[in-house]
Amino acid sequence: MAAVAPEVERTQDVVIKRKVKRQHDWAKWGLGAYFVIFLIFLYAPMILMAILSFQGYYGGVTFPFKGPVGLDWWRSIFESQVGNIFTNADLIRSSGEGSLWLSLAAGGVVAVFAFTLSMAFRRRFRGDGIAFYLIILAMMAPGFLLGLGTQLFWKYMGVQTSLWHTALGANSVWGIPFGFLVMLAIWNRYDDHIDEAARDLGAGAIRTFGEVTLPLIWTGIFGALLFGFTLTWNDYDRTVLLVIGDPTLPLRIVGLIQESALRPDLYALGTATTAVSLALIAVLLIVLVIRSRLRRAPVQRVEEELGLGEGIDTEAAETVVKE
Amino acid sequence: MSSSSTPEPAPLIDVAEIEEAEQAVGAQSERALGVRQAGGRGRGSGWITLAWGLPGFVWLGFFLVAPLVFIVLISFWTRTDTGFDSGHWTLHNYGVLLHPFDLSNAYWSNMLRSFETSVIAVAACLVFGFPVAYFLAMKVKKLQYQIALFILALAPFWTSFTTRSVAWTYPLMGTYGALNRLLVYIGISSFTHPLLDTQFSLLSVRLAMIQLYILFMVTPIFFLLAQVDRHAIEAARDLGGNWWRTFREVILPQTMPGIVIGSIFIFVLTMGEYGTVSVIGQSNVSSVGTYIQNQIQGIQYPQGAASAVLLVVALILGVFVITRLANLREEI
Numbered sequence: 001m002a003a004v005a006p007e008v009e010r011t012q013d014v015v016i017k018r019k020v021k022r023q024h025d026w027a028k029w030g031l032g033a034y035f036v037i038f039l040i041f042l043y044a045p046m047i048l049m050a051i052l053s054f055q056g057y058y059g060g061v062t063f064p065f066k067g068p069v070g071l072d073w074w075r076s077i078f079e080s081q082v083g084n085i086f087t088n089a090d091l092i093r094s095s096g097e098g099s100l101w102l103s104l105a106a107g108g109v110v111a112v113f114a115f116t117l118s119m120a121f122r123r124r125f126r127g128d129g130i131a132f133y134l135i136i137l138a139m140m141a142p143g144f145l146l147g148l149g150t151q152l153f154w155k156y157m158g159v160q161t162s163l164w165h166t167a168l169g170a171n172s173v174w175g176i177p178f179g180f181l182v183m184l185a186i187w188n189r190y191d192d193h194i195d196e197a198a199r200d201l202g203a204g205a206i207r208t209f210g211e212v213t214l215p216l217i218w219t220g221i222f223g224a225l226l227f228g229f230t231l232t233w234n235d236y237d238r239t240v241l242l243v244i245g246d247p248t249l250p251l252r253i254v255g256l257i258q259e260s261a262l263r264p265d266l267y268a269l270g271t272a273t274t275a276v277s278l279a280l281i282a283v284l285l286i287v288l289v290i291r292s293r294l295r296r297a298p299v300q301r302v303e304e305e306l307g308l309g310e311g312i313d314t315e316a317a318e319t320v321v322k323e
Numbered sequence: 324m325s326s327s328s329t330p331e332p333a334p335l336i337d338v339a340e341i342e343e344a345e346q347a348v349g350a351q352s353e354r355a356l357g358v359r360q361a362g363g364r365g366r367g368s369g370w371i372t373l374a375w376g377l378p379g380f381v382w383l384g385f386f387l388v389a390p391l392v393f394i395v396l397i398s399f400w401t402r403t404d405t406g407f408d409s410g411h412w413t414l415h416n417y418g419v420l421l422h423p424f425d426l427s428n429a430y431w432s433n434m435l436r437s438f439e440t441s442v443i444a445v446a447a448c449l450v451f452g453f454p455v456a457y458f459l460a461m462k463v464k465k466l467q468y469q470i471a472l473f474i475l476a477l478a479p480f481w482t483s484f485t486t487r488s489v490a491w492t493y494p495l496m497g498t499y500g501a502l503n504r505l506l507v508y509i510g511i512s513s514f515t516h517p518l519l520d521t522q523f524s525l526l527s528v529r530l531a532m533i534q535l536y537i538l539f540m541v542t543p544i545f546f547l548l549a550q551v552d553r554h555a556i557e558a559a560r561d562l563g564g565n566w567w568r569t570f571r572e573v574i575l576p577q578t579m580p581g582i583v584i585g586s587i588f589i590f591v592l593t594m595g596e597y598g599t600v601s602v603i604g605q606s607n608v609s610s611v612g613t614y615i616q617n618q619i620q621g622i623q624y625p626q627g628a629a630s631a632v633l634l635v636v637a638l639i640l641g642v643f644v645i646t647r648l649a650n651l652r653e654e655i
Contacts, residue, residue, distance in 0.1 A: 031458035035472070038455050041534060042479050045490035048501055052494055062499045113379040120376030125369065131380065138387050140587075142595025142638070144612050145631050149390025152397055152624060156409075169386035176383065234483035236598035237612075241619065250485040254602055262493060270486040277482040285474065 046274055053267035057083065061262045073264040077272065087265060088256055095252035102163055102171070102248060103233040109172040110228025111221050114179030122187055139177035143237035146170055151241045160244070167242040171232040178231065179224025186220035219287055226284050230277055249273060398628035407624050416629035430630060433614045434637065436525070440610065441594040441641070444532045445540075445586045451533065452540035452585070459541075460548035473545060480538045488602040491531045497522030523607040531603050532593050539592070540585035547581035548574070583649045587642050594638060 052059065056068045076087035117135065121128065150170045151161050159165065194216070198208040236250045247255060249269075256266060401411035426432045455476065463469045479487065495501050498514055500522065506512035521527040551574055559569040597612030604613075611634050618627035 028458075028462045031454055031462055034454055035458050035476075038451070039476065042476065042537075045487065045495050045534075046479070046482070048494040049486075049490040061493045062497065063494070063501050063504055109382075113382055116375050117379040120372050120379070123372050125372045125376075131376070134380070134383060134388070138383060140591050141387065141391065142591065142612075142634075144595055144597035144615070145394065145635065146387070146390060148615065148619065148627065148631060149394040150386060152628070153390045153393040155406075156393065166386075169382075170390075173383060173386045176379070230481050234481075234485070236483075236485045236602075237596070240598065250483055250598075253485055253489065254598075257489065257602070266489065267494070270483075270489055273486055274482045278478060281474070281478055281481050 107229035110175035114224035118183035175228035456544035543581035
């Protein structure tokens, strides 16, 4: 999700910047203040929930905060008895494990199909427009309807809906278009000449892929995997009709709210799942930073092996740019 | 090898620049020759494409196309006590939905309510989201800050909608929720007659929709605003255009595709929404989604399928109208 932004460091821009800044400083600060309010609007509920999850034994589901500050409610999502309260830890653990494996599997499926589909789209083919819209349809189709259709279709085919079959299918279909678009963005920036160079140097198709292509695109595949994982990890609409028996974590949270009185342990659980998701973004960002640091190394190696490393004169390159 | 260990000399070779140049020249010549990108790699390339594409499309066929087509089929079948009878084709399911074509029909009153929710969500996300995208793209000059702030705004998209709905409903809303407590503290509300008695209410659902979906509007607008040529804005100013005119005639047309994409996303996703409504509204708020869910729970599969088909038709109409509106705006 690297933002594509224009270059602002060119000299002509700097001159302009000063002129505008003097006139419109207030607009910048006004919008900046608005942005802060926007962030509060986005984050406040989650932060309130996190704060309330650290209450003591008598803690309720709304403010005021009832101390002492403690980890009792956090312990109660892992241990089946805290003090003399029986917790839902067993239910949460089984759902959490199911959710985790399902999300990992969906991430894998999304990564594989996002990659293979994007490989197909590297060349034009007949009907590629329709095929593209089909993939985008997976993004646009309301999740609840997709869950409904999946349930009815597979029941009609004589297959019982389950976590590992229909839920995996419906969830991976939701992730595939996101992963696919990430991969398309990667291929857009990818230089086919690198592959050609590797082949000219005598590498076979598999070796070219393993040593040249894969090091350049693996972050895209990893991004697709993360998309598949988080979308599945968080999904409710698609899964609600498709799971019999042990529900996934989001379904369990809603089920616990509807069946029993709400307690701060659900706040702790919600905060924990949110933290998992946010940690995954952090992982993705770190990977992206590493990639941008390493990105040029493999390219340079190919250039060097081709003997281009030393001999290219920048003048010639610049004239090409101007053309 | 790595550029960080050696102090970078005067850029003898700028690989990125050469790549760019090659791509530019390549694209030009390909355009001139009518050759498509990497298309003519010789015999058998069709088979290779097929081999790459087939598994993914088979998967999509089983889990995307087949379910959607099956909903359409089932909506024409007859209901039985255990489900449906594929032998008897009927229009009865649609007749029931269409017969009293007014708001006394539960289906249409739910449709109207969901439609209102969607329109409010689209409008509010546009009005409140645009300044955010504008600030990020235009007012934050340093690229690193821009990316950091954008990710900070985007991060909640990756967290669970269910959890965010719970966080929205219980600590914040309601008579004893944080919001009303704040209002009481200010002195414009009380616990006996709360100004905002919003827990499990339609208002709460609609407010939460804005919070949950606004990033779908901010993101595409941000990407397009970031690409707007600054020189065009300067030129418009130099030619005497004031802020509003520059905005309307230079910036807005270039961000229109982003607004359209965001609107389509939010419209479709909020109209078909089920989970958020059922968590935030509990049983007090109904929508098309909860209506269909009720039919499914009552083993009214064909009826539910027909409701779903009409919902999809409404969604397609809505998307069509949104694209048309955008075109109109451009023509004026």
